[in-house]
Amino acid sequence: MKITVLGAAGGIGQSVSLLLKMKLPAGFKLALYDIAPVTPGIGVDLSHIPTDVAVKGFTGNDLPLALEGSNVVVICAGIARKPGMHRSDLFKFNAGVIRDLIATGAAICPNACFCIITNPVNSMVPVAAEVLKKAGVYNPQKLFGVTMLDVIRAETFVAKFLDRAAGTIRVNVIGGHSGQTILPVMSQVGGFEFTDEEAAALVRHIQDAGTEVVDAKAGNGSATLAMAAAGYRFINAVVRGLMDEENVIECAYVEGGSQHSRFFSQPMRLGKEGWYKVLPYGPLTQAEKASLEAMLPTLRDEIRMGEDFILKPELFQDQPAEAGKAEKK
Structure with a gap:
């Protein structure tokens, strides 16, 4: 391979x-x-x-x-x-x-x-x-x-909050990969219940983690190392699926299986042909439902912008590209 x-x-x-x-x-x-x-x-x-x-x-x-x-x-x-x-x-x-x-x-x-x-x-x-x-x-x-970067951050921060060993907590993160479109499903963390305040604080920490890294690096870098670790975890899952390992499940942003938007991130099973089954993320709390509804206009706009770049390129002809900047993940 x-x-x-x-x-x-x-x-x-x-x-x-x-x-x-x-x-x-x-x-x-x-x-x-x-x-x-x-x-x-x-x-x-x-x-x-x-x-x-x-x-x-x-x-x-x-x-x-x-x-x-x-x-x-x-x-x-x-x-x-x-x-x-x-x-x-x-x-x-x-x-x-x-x-x-x-x-x-x-x-x-x-x-x-x-x-x-x-x-x-x-x-x-x-x-x-x-x-x-x-x-x-x-x-x-x-x-x-x-x-996957949002997932590993969620799992790290939640494990620390619960005083559990690193790597022992699984957290699904749904939606997308920017700001409020990142929605960790705290209510589905098995065996634990968070107050609304605790859940909200953890969600904000996960959503703002990229800024935290850039600020800590004084503007001279971003989350390259954590992103690489997250990237490896996901690539490894894809490879395991391609090699026909059973029950390989991770979250990813794909088209198909979501009622919310054309592309949406949630858990899925990986197999010999890529992903083959999008899995339910479970019932949400009222606060999570509100966060989901609030994010959807932003997520849909960001999806539409990507589509239009190819389908309506004339919309972008007069917009100058910016180069040489360093991104926060």
Whole structure:
């Protein structure tokens, strides 16, 4: 099986590539691509780690070579944002990046699972879907927005709040991956009950965690390491599903199975063809229902913006793209 990481020279890309090199099963292939000319050297660097995962870095015009034969394509390419920069400010530049990378993927490895980390995820996944649809190869079960960072933050913060060992708490996070569209389902944390105030405080902490990291790094970085760990967890789940392991369940942002919006994140079963069954997230409290209803206009607007970038490109022709910023995840 072959995994390709696009945007492999960035902070997230290098870290997730390291985790994949160290943790993928023996016999896997790992391809790294980035426009940065250092990328082949990153591949050489990783190749010195003693695991039976073959790794090679590509740059420049070699994107088709990196994608050839890929089963899973992980996209973390694009620009990032700095303090005070809204995710919508990233949109035009990163939408162009996703459009071009997905178009090449559609031609070279149309049956791959595409896992999108690049922000704003709520809009980037619809961009990818419309590009794949135009190419005639769109399979909703193989296109994922990676929202796992919200999940691991929720699980970490809740475990700490409950004084439980790290890794022992599971929390589903539904909706999307921006601000109020991130909705941890606190009422479904097994065996525990939170007051409305406790649940609200934990939800705010999870929603604001990206800002917390950027502020702690004094504006000089974002959540690259936690995002890489989250990315690895989700990629590993996709791989386990492709290898026909049973009962692989994680949350992801996909099209299909939601009554709320075209794309929506909630738990799903992963299998040999990507995800194959979206699972219910369970009954919500009144406060959670209110939060869900409040987020939907924003989520739907962000989805529509991604769709329009491909279907109505004239709407974006006069909007300058911003480059060179550093994003908070």
